[in-house]
Amino acid sequence: MYITSYIYDESFAIKDIKARMILDSRGNPTVQVKTVTEGLGVGIANAPSGASTGVHEAVEVRDGGKEFKGKGVSRAVENVNKVISPALIGLDSRRQQLIDRKMIEIDGTPNKSRLGGNAIVATSLSVAKAAASTMGLPLYAYLGGYVADTLPVPMLNIINGGVHAGNKLDFQEFMIVPAGFTSFREAIKAAVEVYFDLKKILKERYGPQAINVGDEGGYAPPIEKVRDALDILIQAIKAAGYDPWNQVVIALDVASSQFYREDKGVYVLEGSEYTRDQLIEFYEKLVSEYPIVSIEDPLQEEDFEGFAEITKRLGSKVLIVGDDLFTTNPARFRKGVDSKAGNAILVKVNQVGTLSETLEVVKMAFTNGYKAIISHRSGETEDTSIADISVGVGAGLIKTGAPARGERTAKYNRLLEIEEELDNPRYPGFSVFLRKP
Incomplete structure (x- = not known):
């Protein structure tokens, strides 16, 4: 990927690009793109789709109308087959930046809304996979070369709230983080065992309806209080035989824009109104009481000043992660870096819309001392590209849901496979965080 000069080789030339409609994990249509090179390399990639979306993300093109309740993607598929494909045929598939830039130029909008972020991202990833195949x-090896040897620490969303669930829990994700282990395999084993014990605890306490799962495979029990969810996580970790301070710890995705009331300038959490400063104080108490290592989107998505303040107050203890704040957008991330907002960025390829822009953001993160967390979306498919990307860029962290549902376990299974393929795989554990809680 980081080759600066190319010796022409016809086998890498793009021979064909074809898109079609498939279904994602929510039953919604999405775009799949297959790229074939002259050397018969094949790359297939699917566009994911988010539920909690930032206003600055690349825009999906959907059909509207009656079919699929307006969620159809025939226009996006047609944009690939009739506009993007003819423009890219014959180009060297290794020239990712050139290819992505060409799609951006053809689109001509700041948010990829003409061709569709869903059309562009699936094409971008499929081209890279075709080049790797050729x-x-x-x-992961195509992206990172011989230095791509670090498996990511998984952040597994096992209690769902917010827009990911039908309960009254305001925070969107309560994650377990198996950081106190020496291999990815050991970490996943611990996570699965905690997940099973959580299921047992929830069923006993709330009944069988509590073990229904949300979009990302986590349970959506009838819990209303943040502390109640955290207490149950601690109970499950201990029940599985693990130490909640030294082996399996906790991360939060607050998605606070979802409960921010712009007209009043307050956050409505658990029925009470919080100012920004009061909400930061709430987080400070949680961090002092629980083994929390990361808080994502603690404040609403336009509050760079607030993110800088919470980073000043908590940034030496936990990761302050920008997702909706940054939307994997280089310009917004630069603004965040300059204002010292956060110390980590959630990286979603479809938020910015191309692989090369994603790699640019990851490079910017590392250059400026930020952590980069490679992430799935709530609407996913069996595509495992993000597993390879996480290893290829050496991110050290990945978010891809609970250890359940095929579209989530596909990523974990791919990471297990990569760990077996590597001669000397490295699992960073707590070293990827600022400290042990």
């Missing part, structure tokens, strides 16, 4: 390399 070279005879897995995607």
Whole structure:
């Protein structure tokens, strides 16, 4: 990926690009793109889709109308087959930046709303996978070369709230983080065991309806209080035989824009109104009481000043992660870096819309001392590209849901496979965080 000069090789030339409609994990249509090179390298990639979306994300093109309740993607598929494909045929598939830039130029909008972020991202990823296939390399090795040896620490969303669930829990995700282990396999084993014990505890306490799962495979029990959810997580970790301070710890995705009331300038959490400063104080108490290592989107998505303040107050203890704040957008992330807002960024390829822009954001993060967390979306498919990307860029962290539902476990299974393929795989554990809680 980081080759600066190319020796022409016809086998890498793009021979065909074809898109079609498939269904994602929510039953909604999405775009799949297949790229084939002259050397018969094949890359297939699917566009994911978010539920909690930032206003600055690349825009999906949907059909509207009656079919699929307006969620159809025939226009996006047609944009690939009739506009993007003819423009890219014959280009060297290794020239990712050139290819992505060409799609952006054809689109001509600041948010990819003409061709569709869903059309562009699936094409971008499929081209990279086709180039890797032509070279005879897995995607992670194509992206990272011989230094791609670090497996990510998984952040597994096992209690769902917010827009991911039908309960009254305001925070969107309560995650377990198996950081106190020496291999990815050991970490996943611990996570699965905690997940099973959580299921048992929830069923006993709330009944069988409590073990229904949300979009990302986490349970959506009838819990209303943040502390109640955290207490149950601690109970499940201990029940599985693990130490909640030294082996399996906790991360939060607050998605606070969802309960921010712009007209009043307050957050409505658990029925009470909080000012920004009061909400930061609430987080400070949680961090002092629970083994929390990361808080994502603690404040609403336009509050760079507030993010800088919470980073000043909590940034030496936990990761303050910008998702809706940054939307994997280089310009917004630069603004955040300059204002010292947060110390980590959630990286979603479809938020910015191309692989090369994603890699630019990851590079910017590392250059400025930020952590980069590679992430799925709530609407996913069996595509495992993000597993390879996480290893290829050496991110050290990945968010891809609970250890349940095929579209989530596909990523974990791919990471297990990569760990087996590597001669000397490295699992960073707590070293990827600022400290042990």
